[in-house]
Amino acid sequence: MVADPTPQPTVVPVGDNPTPLWGMSAAERLRRMAAARKLVVADDTSGDVLLANLAFAFDPAWLPHLVARPGTVLTRDGVPVLAHVAAADRERVAAAMVADRPLDPAGLTVIAAEDEAGIFNESLRKRERPFAERLTPASVPAIERASYVGAYKGVTDLLTKYLWPEWALWLTRLCARAGISPNQVTGIGSALCIVATVAFWYGWFWSGLAIGLVFMVLDTVDGKLARCTITSSALGNAWDHGVDLVHPPFWWWAWATGCAAYGRPLTHDTFVAVIAAMLFGYVAQRLIEGAFIAKFGMHIHVWQRFDSRFRLVTARRNPNMVILFAGLLIARPDWGIVAVAGWTMLSLVVHLVRLVQAIAAKARGQRIVSWLA
Template structure:
C-alpha cells in the first residue's frame, strides 16, 4: 500500500557482483539510481528504513520509484528477493539473510513477483508495465542491456523510432557506454549534424541533408537512451536535447522549401508562404494542444485511447514528415514533398483539436479519463 507520509528510505546493497552492465558495476549502477531518485546511498544504520538491493540481480529503476512509498514490500524473481523496503532493524537483518540465501523469505511483507503478468502501474505515466528484474551474469548481459534499453523509453513514439532504427541505436548506445562517451557529447555531435542538414536543405543538397539528418535522428534517440541506461541524466542535457528537438523542425521545413529553388523545383511565392505559414502554425498549435491536454487531464494526449497511440506513429512530427519528404525526393519532386508535409500538418492539427474537444466533452459529462495503457 502506498504511504506518502513514510520517511524516505536509504538505498543499500547486499552481496557482491563484478559483472559489468553498460560498462559499470551493478553497485555503481544502483548508486546512480539512488542519487537520481533522491535517496541516500550510504548505510542508514540498523534502525532507519532501507531499500535493500540484491546485487545478484539487475532491475529497472522504476522498481525503486515504486518501492519508495511502499514500506514493507519486497520484489522477488522466481521466489528470490531482489529488492525490499524494510522498516526496521529486524526486517533488515532477516531480509539480508534471505538475499544471501541463508534464510527463507521474510514473512509479513507484501510480495510482488517481478515475473507476474499484471506488472505494476507507473503512476507518473499512468500506464501499466512490466519492469525487468533479472539475474545478472556475464551470459545474461546482452539480454539485460536490451531490456534496459527497451525500458528506457516509457512513452509512445513515431514509426521510425519504433520500427526502423532501434537496433542501430542500441548498438551505438552500447559502444558509447563502454567507451565512456557521455550523453551530452552525443547531443553535441547531433546538434552539429542538425545544423549541417539545415544548410544542406537550404542549398538544395537534399540527399546529403537527408543522410546527415538520418544520422542526427538516430543520435537523437541514442543520447536519451544512453542517459537513461547509464543513469546519467542531467538538467543541462535534458534541456539541451529537448530544446534542439523543439526548435529545429520548423527550420528544416523552411530550409527545404527554400532549397527547392536551387534544386530546380521552385515553389511559387504564394505557395511558398502558404506552406511555411501552415507548417509553422500547425507545429506550434499542435504542441500547445498536447500541453493543454497534459495540464487538463494529467496525461499525454497520445496515451489516452488506442487510436491516439496509433496516431502518434504517423502524426506530423519530424520523423513522419521526413518520410514524406523522402518520398517526394524519390520521384525528384522535393516541392511535392514539402507541400505534402504542410497538408499532413494541417490534417494532424485537426485530429488533435477534435480529440481535445472530445476529451473536454467527456469530462464535462462526469467521465474520468484514463489511459488505455493503464
Template sequence: MTSPALATIGDNSTHLWGMTNAERVRRISQAQGFDEQGPTIILAHLDYAFDPMWTTYLKSRPGTVVTRNGRPVLAHVGEVEANEAAALMIAGRPLPGLKVIEAEDEAGILNEVLRKRERPFMEPLTPATVPAIERLSYKGAYKGVTDVLTKYLWPEWAFRLTQLSARIGISPNGITAIGSVLCIMATVAFWYGWFWTGLATGLVFMVLDTVDGKLARCTITSSKLGNAWDHGVDLVHPPFWWWAWAAGCAPYGRALSDEMFWIVIGTMLFGYVAQRLIEGAFIVRFGMHIHVWQKFDSDFRLVTARRNPNMVILLAGLLIGRPDWGIIGVAAWTAISLVVHLVRLLQAMAVKRAGVAMVSWLA
C-alpha cells in the same frame, strides 16, 4: 516524509552498460532521491540487475520483499532488521513477516506515471546474461507512444549505438552535442538544395536523437541540462528544416512560386505551433498527453505531422525528383494533423462536460 536509504549487499564484478552493479545502484539511489540514512532501508542484492522502477515502487512500501525464483532480491525493511535481513538474502532464504512480490508474476506492478501495469525486469547478473539484460534495460527505456520510425525502424540501430556509447564512455550530452552539429549541417544542406546529403545527415541525427535519451536512462545519467538541451533542440529545429527545404528547391531547380512558398511556410509554422499549444492545453485540462487518451490518438501519433513522418514525405517527393511536391505535402499534412488535434481536443472537452471520466486507454 523522510525517504528510505538504498544499500547493496553482496558483490558482483560483472559490468552492465559499462559500470559495476554497485555503481548502477548508487546512480539509481541518487537519481531517485534516496537518503544516505533513513528510518527504513531498501536492500539490493548485487547478484541481480533490476529495472529502476522496482525501487521507485518499493520506496513507499515498507515491509515488502521482491523475489526472483524464490530468492529475495529487494527488501524494504526497518533499520533494526537490516542486518538480519541482509544475512538471509545472502543465503537465499525467505524473509519472514514481509509481503512478497514475485518479479516473474505476469500481473506485474502499476506504473503510476504511465498509469498502466508493467512487468519490470529483474534478472541474475552474470557475464553470460549481460546481453539479454542490456536489451531488457533498453526496452524498458523505450516506452511511450511515438512515431512510426522511432517505434519500428530506429530501435535496433539505436540499441547498438547505445551499447557502443556506454562501452567507450561517451556521455548522453556528448551524443546530444554530436547530434546538434549534424542537425545544423542538415539545415545548411537543405538550404543549398543538397537534399540527399541533408537527408543522410538528418537520418544520423534522428537516430542519435533517440540514442542520447536511451543512453541517459540505461546508464542512469539523466541531467536537467541534458534534458533541456535535448528537448530544446527537438522543439526548435523542425521549422528551420522545413524553411530550408522550401528555400533549397530553387537551387535544386524546382523553385516554388513566391505565393506558394509563403503559403507553405505560413501553414507549417502556424500548424507546428498550434499543435504544440493544443497538446499543452490537453495536458493542462485533462492531466495526460493527447496521444494517450484513446487508441486512435496513439495510432495517429505514429504518423502525425512531426519531424520523422514529415521526413518520409520529403523523401517520397525527392525519390521522384520533386522536392517541391514533398514540402507542399508536408504543409498539407501539417494542416490535416492540426484539424485532427483540434477536433480531438473539442471532443475531449465535450466528454468532460458530460461528466464522463477522462481515462487513458493505456491505464
C-alpha cells in the same frame, strides 16, 4: 504546524557483483539510481532500509515503487531482489539474499517480478512490467536490451519504433562502453542538425537526408544512453528537448528554399502558404498537446488506442521526413514539402477534434484515463 515528511529508507547494497552493465558495476549502478531519487546509500543504519541484492539487476522503476511501500519485498524465483524493511526484518532478508535462497515472507508483502500484472507507472499513466533479472556475464545482453526497451515507455513515431531501434541499441552500448556521455552525443547531433539544415537550404537534399538520418538516430541514442546509464541531467534534458522543439521549422523553411536550387522552385504564393501552414500547424499542435496535459494530466497520445496509433504518423519531424523522402524519390521535393504542409494542417485538425472530444466526454462525467493503464 506541518508534519515532517516520512523519512526515506537508506539504500543498503547486499553482496557484490563484478559483472558490468552498461559499463558500470552493479554497485555503481545502484549508487546512481539512488542518487537520482535523492536516496542515501550506506551500510550502517538503524532505521528503515531498502536492501538491494547486487546478484540481480532491476529496472530503476522498482526503486520508487518500493520506497513508497514499507514492508514490501521484490523477489525473483523466490529470492529477494529489493526489500523495503524495518530494522527488525533486515537481518533475515539480507541473509536470504546472501544465501541466494527463497525468503520466508512472514509479515511482509511480496511482489514477484514474474507476475504478469506488473505495476502502474504514475508519471506515464500506464501499466508496465519492469525487469528484475539475475546479473551474470551471460545475461548481460538480455538485461541491457530490457533496460534499453524500458528506457522510453511512451508512444512514438513509426521510424523510432520500427526503423532504427537496433541501430540505436548498438550505438548506446558502444557509447556506454567508450565512456561517451549523453551530452556529448547531443552535441554531435546538434552539429549534424545544423549541417543538415544548410544542405537542405542549398538543395543538397540527399546529403541532407543522410546527415539528418544520423542526427535523428543520435536523437534517440542520447536519451536512451542517459536513462540506461542513469546520467540524466537538467542541462542535458533542456538541451535535447530544446533542439527537438526548435529545429523542425528551420528544416522545413530550408527545404522549401532549397527547391529553387534543386530546380523545382515553389512560386512565391505557394512558398508563403507552405511556410505559414507549417509554422502555424506546428505551434498550434504543440499548444493543443500542452492544453491536454494541463487539463487531463496525461499526453493526448495515450488517451485512446486511436491516439497512440495516430502518433506513429502525426505531423512531427520523423513522419514528415518520410513524406519528403517519398517526394525526393520521384525528383519532386516541391511536392514533398507541399504534402508535408497539407499533412500538418490535417494533423492539427485531428488533434483539435480529439481535444474537444475529451472535454465533451469529461463534461458528460466520463473519466479521461489512458488506455494503456
